[in-house]
Amino acid sequence: MGDISKKDRIITAALKLFSENGYHKTTVSQIANQAEVAKGTVYWYFDSKKELFQAIILTGIQRLASKIENRIKEEDDIIEKIKLIVMIYLEFFDKGRQYFRMFQEGMLAVIDDNFKNKLMDFRTKQAEFIAKIIEQGKKEEKIRLDVDSKDMAYLLLTMLTSFNSHLHYDNDFNIISKKDTIINIFLQGISR
Amino acid sequence: MGDISKKDRIITAALKLFSENGYHKTTVSQIANQAEVAKGTVYWYFDSKKELFQAIILTGIQRLASKIENRIKEEDDIIEKIKLIVMIYLEFFDKGRQYFRMFQEGMLAVIDDNFKNKLMDFRTKQAEFIAKIIEQGKKEEKIRLDVDSKDMAYLLLTMLTSFNSHLHYDNDFNIISKKDTIINIFLQGISR
Amino acid sequence: MGDISKKDRIITAALKLFSENGYHKTTVSQIANQAEVAKGTVYWYFDSKKELFQAIILTGIQRLASKIENRIKEEDDIIEKIKLIVMIYLEFFDKGRQYFRMFQEGMLAVIDDNFKNKLMDFRTKQAEFIAKIIEQGKKEEKIRLDVDSKDMAYLLLTMLTSFNSHLHYDNDFNIISKKDTIINIFLQGISR
Amino acid sequence: MGDISKKDRIITAALKLFSENGYHKTTVSQIANQAEVAKGTVYWYFDSKKELFQAIILTGIQRLASKIENRIKEEDDIIEKIKLIVMIYLEFFDKGRQYFRMFQEGMLAVIDDNFKNKLMDFRTKQAEFIAKIIEQGKKEEKIRLDVDSKDMAYLLLTMLTSFNSHLHYDNDFNIISKKDTIINIFLQGISR
DNA sequence: CATGAATGAGACTTCATTCAT
DNA sequence: CATGAATGAAGTCTCATTCAT
Numbered sequence: 001m002g003d004i005s006k007k008d009r010i011i012t013a014a015l016k017l018f019s020e021n022g023y024h025k026t027t028v029s030q031i032a033n034q035a036e037v038a039k040g041t042v043y044w045y046f047d048s049k050k051e052l053f054q055a056i057i058l059t060g061i062q063r064l065a066s067k068i069e070n071r072i073k074e075e076d077d078i079i080e081k082i083k084l085i086v087m088i089y090l091e092f093f094d095k096g097r098q099y100f101r102m103f104q105e106g107m108l109a110v111i112d113d114n115f116k117n118k119l120m121d122f123r124t125k126q127a128e129f130i131a132k133i134i135e136q137g138k139k140e141e142k143i144r145l146d147v148d149s150k151d152m153a154y155l156l157l158t159m160l161t162s163f164n165s166h167l168h169y170d171n172d173f174n175i176i177s178k179k180d181t182i183i184n185i186f187l188q189g190i191s192r
Numbered sequence: 193m194g195d196i197s198k199k200d201r202i203i204t205a206a207l208k209l210f211s212e213n214g215y216h217k218t219t220v221s222q223i224a225n226q227a228e229v230a231k232g233t234v235y236w237y238f239d240s241k242k243e244l245f246q247a248i249i250l251t252g253i254q255r256l257a258s259k260i261e262n263r264i265k266e267e268d269d270i271i272e273k274i275k276l277i278v279m280i281y282l283e284f285f286d287k288g289r290q291y292f293r294m295f296q297e298g299m300l301a302v303i304d305d306n307f308k309n310k311l312m313d314f315r316t317k318q319a320e321f322i323a324k325i326i327e328q329g330k331k332e333e334k335i336r337l338d339v340d341s342k343d344m345a346y347l348l349l350t351m352l353t354s355f356n357s358h359l360h361y362d363n364d365f366n367i368i369s370k371k372d373t374i375i376n377i378f379l380q381g382i383s384r
Numbered sequence: 385m386g387d388i389s390k391k392d393r394i395i396t397a398a399l400k401l402f403s404e405n406g407y408h409k410t411t412v413s414q415i416a417n418q419a420e421v422a423k424g425t426v427y428w429y430f431d432s433k434k435e436l437f438q439a440i441i442l443t444g445i446q447r448l449a450s451k452i453e454n455r456i457k458e459e460d461d462i463i464e465k466i467k468l469i470v471m472i473y474l475e476f477f478d479k480g481r482q483y484f485r486m487f488q489e490g491m492l493a494v495i496d497d498n499f500k501n502k503l504m505d506f507r508t509k510q511a512e513f514i515a516k517i518i519e520q521g522k523k524e525e526k527i528r529l530d531v532d533s534k535d536m537a538y539l540l541l542t543m544l545t546s547f548n549s550h551l552h553y554d555n556d557f558n559i560i561s562k563k564d565t566i567i568n569i570f571l572q573g574i575s576r
Numbered sequence: 577m578g579d580i581s582k583k584d585r586i587i588t589a590a591l592k593l594f595s596e597n598g599y600h601k602t603t604v605s606q607i608a609n610q611a612e613v614a615k616g617t618v619y620w621y622f623d624s625k626k627e628l629f630q631a632i633i634l635t636g637i638q639r640l641a642s643k644i645e646n647r648i649k650e651e652d653d654i655i656e657k658i659k660l661i662v663m664i665y666l667e668f669f670d671k672g673r674q675y676f677r678m679f680q681e682g683m684l685a686v687i688d689d690n691f692k693n694k695l696m697d698f699r700t701k702q703a704e705f706i707a708k709i710i711e712q713g714k715k716e717e718k719i720r721l722d723v724d725s726k727d728m729a730y731l732l733l734t735m736l737t738s739f740n741s742h743l744h745y746d747n748d749f750n751i752i753s754k755k756d757t758i759i760n761i762f763l764q765g766i767s768r
Numbered sequence: 769c770a771t772g773a774a775t776g777a778g779a780c781t782t783c784a785t786t787c788a789t
Numbered sequence: 790c791a792t793g794a795a796t797g798a799a800g801t802c803t804c805a806t807t808c809a810t
Contacts, residue, residue, distance in 0.1 A: 006769090027804060029804075029805095039805095040771050040806095040808085044770070104297070105297060107296075107297070108213075108293070109216060181343050181344075185378070186381060188380060189377035219779065220779080221778095230797055231781090236794065411800060423775085423776065424802090424803085425775070427801095427803080429773095433802090489681060489683070492600070539758065565731060568723075616792055617790080625785090
């Protein structure tokens with residue numbers, strides 16, 4: 001049938017509810033309701049609430065990663081590449097505000113070694129990806145040489161992933177509207 | 193007696209447990225146990241688990257604020273003042289790693305309008321405090337004039353408060369050891 | 385299976401315990417125990433202890449109502465109809481002594497607008513039902529005309545529903561054994 | 577001092593709160609607050625919440641009894657005496673609506689053999705008191721002889737004490753406004 | 769695959785009562 | 790007499806998870 005699979009309906013429902021109300025305030029019943037499946041069905045596709053949550057996080061992160069890699073190819077200039085990364089992250093956070101809100105709240109409840117490793121893997125790959133770009137920038141003499149590329153990459157990544165933190169509590173601080181200031185300051189900071 | 197008051201014992205115990213295990217995994221029974229008081233005693237001093245949590249957050253924030261204001265007075269040079277702010281924040285996060293871990297996880301469960309307002313008040317005051325310093329830096333021609341002081345202040349504040357976010361999940365990324373890089377990049381970014 | 389449904393077992397258990405020990409002294413655990421179901425099962429069928437109580441009251445009231453309406457049809461004589469109503473009520477109270485004991489004790493804890501309305505509806509319908517009979521009695525010149533039918537109906541209803549009040553505290557006063565006296569006095573009072 | 581004694585303040589506060597919110601919803605803390613004494617003070621004057629409640633009930637009942645006995649003396653005519661009793665009861669209930677609401681709700685929580693006996697004593701005395709009046713009415717040939725005086729007395733008493741039951745749940749049924757109907761029906765019923 | 773009734777451990781909270789001061 | 794901090798038993802309710810159908 002042209003029906004959306006029940007598994008997909010569950011994921012969509014869970015994403016909506018987790019991000020609106022957080023991991024702890026969301027119950028499996030609510031998810032099942034919203035997805036219009038029986039509670040047991042949720043457990044057919046996912047071993048536990050925790051695993052469902054982890055799956056959603058991982059999916060989101062992978063989407064972000066591939067979006068960045070695809071769009072970055074189309075740009076040649078190193079500085080523009082960095083601008084692009086910053087923008088994609090910021091946009092992603094802005095659109096996925098709720099998405100990352102849930103990330104922070106649920107993490108502690110959900111984390112285990114296996115999941116931690118997956119996150120670290122992703123992070124490491126992202127950092128290496130950015131570090132290569134910065135390295136290239138150094139070769140092109142557009143970025144100053146006195147800072148370690150990997151350090152810079154991690155710093156940028158940390159800044160970006162963490163910027164989102166306060167979006168939730170601080171509605172007045174609109175990151176997107178300030179994105180030029182952010183890019184401006186960061187770039188001036190790393191440029192020769 | 194030289195005894196520590198029971199209220200203090202409760203706060204200490206709660207801080208320890210909340211920060212080690214998060215808001216949701218910590219039970220009021222555990223707190224009472226750890227503090228060596230009866231469960232009811234917790235409720236004599238705090239109306240609810242939520243209120244206890246809020247009280248701890250607020251106390252921590254206020255301590256940070258007064259530490260900054262006191263130490264900043266002793267420094268004259270504008271650039272050094274900014275460096276100091278960055279350092280105090282980073283040190284605070286590093287020492288209070290657990291402290292802020294609990295902050296993020298518990299927030300969603302605990303937030304209400306009253307509490308939100310208190311947090312906003314704190315943030316606004318901090319931003320104004322930093323903005324004044326930057327303004328002074330502009331007068332002294334040490335900081336570029338083309339960016340709004342308040343924007344810059346908020347940006348710095350957001351960067352700082354949010355940097356802490358990933359400390360928890362990313363044990364390899366030691367912020368303190370990178371603090372010079374951070375300060376360096378930020379300052380080059382905002383200097384003329 | 386010939387099994388009684390768990391919901392019914394819960395209701396039966398609750399009725400027994402509420403009426404024996406009152407609303408407040410009865411715990412949900414006791415009810416679950418008595419019904420031989422898990423505590424959670426009680427909450428699967430009823431949202432709260434309060435709602436379970438309300439359901440039981442309402443069920444009882446409805447049974448009384450339909451019993452009266454069915455039996456009254458079989459009787460033609462107006463005076464006999466009234467006698468019958470009085471008797472059914474008194475019998476109901478006597479058999480359901482405990483039933484109404486619980487009614488009084490739990491009421492204050494359980495009452496809310498919605499529930500109040502349901503009770504009022506029932507009462508209004510009963511009064512109208514009785515008023516019609518009295519009205520008919522007037523036409524047949526068996527009942528005196530100088531008292532309002534509805535007033536009389538309400539008075540009878542109030543007398544009847546409230547007679548039960550003191551059964552609990554006054555074991556010596558056996559209503560059933562006095563029912564002829566009661567009917568006698570009431571009827572002679574309202575007869576021409 | 578011209579001060580009202582603390583004991584009296586406690587009783588007044590308890591009466592107010594018990595009758596407004598019922599026995600179970602009233603806490604000892606609330607009573608202490610309302611009376612402006614410390615919680616411990618309540619326990620200096622009363623061994624328990626239960627005993628405080630019993631004391632209040634007993635006081636109220638005694639007041640009703642003496643009011644009736646005093647006023648009845650002033651009336652000579654037997655029929656008028658009975659009317660008076662009915663009226664005093666109904667008025668008492670009407671004024672003390674809340675008072676008796678609390679009576680019903682708290683009773684089950686508070687009853688013990690000792691207390692039960694005290695209530696029975698009161699009831700017996702009241703019944704005997706009324707029975708004597710009826711007996712006198714028989715002698716004066718104003719009341720029919722075919723019903724036992726004590727039965728009649730108990731019936732009247734039960735009717736009266738129980739009429740109050742539904743005042744609480746049925747605000748539309750104003751007993752006082754119907755008191756003539758009640759007296760009328762009762763009296764005509766028992767008169768020759 | 770799918771359902772949803774059933775489970776039960778455990779969480780938060782209340783509050784009558786006590787007792788050292 | 791009076792206080793109020795402290796106690797802890799007990800109660801209501803939630804919800805992730807299971808399993809017979």
